[in-house]
Amino acid sequence: MSENLYDLLSGGFPADRSAPCFLLTGGGEVSYGALEQAAAEIAGRFIAEGVKPGDRIAMQVEKSIEAVMIYLATLKAGAVFLPLNSAYTPSEVEYFINDAEPRLFIQDAQAFAAGSRGAPPLEKAVARTADDLASIIYTSGTTGRSKGAMLSHGNLSANAKALHRAWGFSSSDVLLHALPIFHVHGLFVAMHCAFLSGCPMVWLPKFVDEDVIDGLRRSTVMMGVPTFYTRLLANDAFTREAASNMRLFISGSAPLLPGTFADFEARTGKRILERYGMSEAVIITSNPLEGDRIAGSVGYPLPGVDLRIGGGQETGVIEIRGPSMFGGYWRMPEKTAEEFTKDGYFITGDVGRQDPDGRVWISGRAKDLIISGGYNVYPKEIELVLDAMPGVVESAVIGLPHPDFGEGVAAIVIGAGEESAMIAACREQLAAFKTPKRIVFVKDLPRNAMGKVQKALLRTEYTNLFKG
Numbered sequence: 001m002s003e004n005l006y007d008l009l010s011g012g013f014p015a016d017r018s019a020p021c022f023l024l025t026g027g028g029e030v031s032y033g034a035l036e037q038a039a040a041e042i043a044g045r046f047i048a049e050g051v052k053p054g055d056r057i058a059m060q061v062e063k064s065i066e067a068v069m070i071y072l073a074t075l076k077a078g079a080v081f082l083p084l085n086s087a088y089t090p091s092e093v094e095y096f097i098n099d100a101e102p103r104l105f106i107q108d109a110q111a112f113a114a115g116s117r118g119a120p121p122l123e124k125a126v127a128r129t130a131d132d133l134a135s136i137i138y139t140s141g142t143t144g145r146s147k148g149a150m151l152s153h154g155n156l157s158a159n160a161k162a163l164h165r166a167w168g169f170s171s172s173d174v175l176l177h178a179l180p181i182f183h184v185h186g187l188f189v190a191m192h193c194a195f196l197s198g199c200p201m202v203w204l205p206k207f208v209d210e211d212v213i214d215g216l217r218r219s220t221v222m223m224g225v226p227t228f229y230t231r232l233l234a235n236d237a238f239t240r241e242a243a244s245n246m247r248l249f250i251s252g253s254a255p256l257l258p259g260t261f262a263d264f265e266a267r268t269g270k271r272i273l274e275r276y277g278m279s280e281a282v283i284i285t286s287n288p289l290e291g292d293r294i295a296g297s298v299g300y301p302l303p304g305v306d307l308r309i310g311g312g313q314e315t316g317v318i319e320i321r322g323p324s325m326f327g328g329y330w331r332m333p334e335k336t337a338e339e340f341t342k343d344g345y346f347i348t349g350d351v352g353r354q355d356p357d358g359r360v361w362i363s364g365r366a367k368d369l370i371i372s373g374g375y376n377v378y379p380k381e382i383e384l385v386l387d388a389m390p391g392v393v394e395s396a397v398i399g400l401p402h403p404d405f406g407e408g409v410a411a412i413v414i415g416a417g418e419e420s421a422m423i424a425a426c427r428e429q430l431a432a433f434k435t436p437k438r439i440v441f442v443k444d445l446p447r448n449a450m451g452k453v454q455k456a457l458l459r460t461e462y463t464n465l466f467k468g
């Protein structure tokens with residue numbers, strides 16, 4: 001029996017294919033039937049052009065419905081989908097193309113979809129096993145070479161089913177989709193939940209506050225990165241009433257500040273459900289749909305996920321194993337071997353701890369760990385203290401070269417305040433070695449497209465802070 005992900009996803013499409021899949025701003029809609037037909041025609045064109053199972057199809061385009069059609073067509077044709085961030089420059093793209101050697105590279109989704117119209121449709125998805133490759137997702141790493149995480153049909157099917165169940169999706173849901181679709185969050189996590197339940201998506205090309213607030217009135221679930229939530233809260237038109245139709249707000253891809261969680265609950269009466277994932281394993285843990293959603297915790301491992309803390313201490317690097325775990329990095333067997341333990345756990349690089357009942361807390365990336373005067377400093381602990389201070393919107397704590405301590409603790413803070421008074425206030429709550437030696441006030445922090453603060457860029461920018 002084929003285990004092509006396409007069959008699982010299309011199996012969730014509504015029986016009445018005239019039902020909407022995409023609800024557009026301004027009132028238009030595109031049906032599930034239209035999506036299915038276009039995917040079949042594009043897949044037919046792929047086959048006619050000689051695309052073979054396992055061939056890569058790369059695409060660098062702006063978000064569009066045609067891009068989704070091409071994604072589904074790629075699965076259906078048994079090829080491997082390789083989405084590229086639309087912000088990548090030509091020289092960055094060149095690296096991915098040389099590395100992945102795609103059969104096709106699509107840069108205009110609309111033209112490609114239009115040019116496939118009338119091609120003999122591929123009626124039946126090409127047979128694939130669970131282990132066959134479905135997609136390669138290049139990690140957004142800012143240092144070293146970007147690595148292509150290889151996700152199989154089985155990996156993505158398992159995660160889609162687990163999330164659909166965990167978050168209680170049904171055909172009566174309407175998903176607000178404002179995420180990019182070159183990343184696992186918008187591409188797999190969000191869309192697969194919609195497809196499996198055959199529900200419509202309020203389809204927004206990007207996050208624009210007014211469009212999102214408007215869209216929430218006709219939606220029931222939204223998935224977002226933390227910056228979506230801070231941007232909504234900064235808009236006065238985002239009221240309790242504007243969110244009243246919503247049953248679920250989900251956040252991930254970067255840490256949700258406890259302050260955002262609290263402000264959101266105060267404004268809307270709803271508790272954001274935070275979950276944790278990565279390109280290499282899609283979603284790993286989630287706060288519960290029923291039960292306590294706790295600010296600052298990413299919840300419990302999904303069913304079937306084995307999670308443990310490496311290193312034998314209470315806090316350490318999170319290691320995971322499970323059905324959605326990727327098969328390795330594309331053409332990097334040594335790198336792959338380095339990042340797995342002997343007993344098959346993936347070493348995530350995220351530092352965290354786990355309560356006896358299984359609940360997981362993340363305290364940052366291992367590479368962001370600061371070693372000052374021989375002591376380990378976990379930035380998150382200091383960030384939580386700073387974020388609770390008046391005048392602080394958000395903070396990023398980093399280690400910078402220091403003549404005495406090797407690394408010195410520095411805080412880059414969005415907000416305003418008096419540096420020495422704030423350092424003294426930190427010292428009341430933190431040991432001296434953890435207390436920032438300098439605080440720099442800024443208007444904003446550098447972030448990538450998914451809202452992740454780019455600490456490597458901060459370390460470069462402030463590298464001379466302790467050098468006199």
Ligand code: AMP
Binds near residue numbers: 251256280
């Ligand atoms: P990516 O592969 O680009 O999706 O990045 C994955 C990384 O994002 C993880 O390894 C974490 O460091 C981070 N991440 C994702 N979700 C969360 C979360 N809820 N809290 C903290 N970090 C997160």
